[in-house]
Amino acid sequence: MKKVKVITDGGCIGNPGPGGWACIIRYGDQAKELVGSERETTNNRMELRAAIEGLKALKEPCDVTITADSQYVIKGITEWIQGWKRRDWIKPDKQPVLNKDLWMELDFQVDRHTVKWEWTKGHANHADNNRCDELANGAARAAAKGK
Numbered sequence: 001m002k003k004v005k006v007i008t009d010g011g012c013i014g015n016p017g018p019g020g021w022a023c024i025i026r027y028g029d030q031a032k033e034l035v036g037s038e039r040e041t042t043n044n045r046m047e048l049r050a051a052i053e054g055l056k057a058l059k060e061p062c063d064v065t066i067t068a069d070s071q072y073v074i075k076g077i078t079e080w081i082q083g084w085k086r087r088d089w090i091k092p093d094k095q096p097v098l099n100k101d102l103w104m105e106l107d108f109q110v111d112r113h114t115v116k117w118e119w120t121k122g123h124a125n126h127a128d129n130n131r132c133d134e135l136a137n138g139a140a141r142a143a144a145k146g147k
C-alpha cells in the first residue's frame with residue numbers, strides 16, 4: 001500500500017464568511033497542491049473540506065498520514081464520530097451535529113484508506129501547514145472578491 005502524507009488547512013474571512021481550503025499531498029518526492037473556496041462558509045467547514053479533498057484525490061487505497069492544525073477535525077473523526085453515529089448524528093447535549101454532511105463525507109473517505117491523524121500547531125514551524133494556510137487564505141480572499 002502506498003504511503004502518502006496529506007497536510008491540510010482551511011479558514012475564513014469572518015466566521016461565517018468567504019472561506020478557503022488547501023491541502024498538499026506528498027508521495028515520495030512528489031507533491032501536489034489542491035485549493036478551493038466557498039463564498040459563504042465557516043472555518044470548521046473549510047478544515048473538513050481540506051481533509052476530504054485530500055483523501056478524495058487518492059485514486060487507490062493508501063496508508064495516509066494526515067497532518068492538520070484543527071483539533072475539531074482530528075477529535076471529531078477519531079473520538080466523537082462513533083458516538084454521533086450511534087445517536088443518529090445527535091450530540092450528547094441532544095443538539096444535531098453541525099456539518100453532518102461533511103462529517104459523513106469525511107467518514108466515507110477515511111474508510112477507503114488506512115489513516116493516521118497528526119496534529120500540528122498552526123502558524124508555527126511546519127512548512128507544509130504554513131503553505132496550506134497561505135493557499136487557503138488566498139482562496140478565501142479570492143472568494144471574497146467574487147472570483
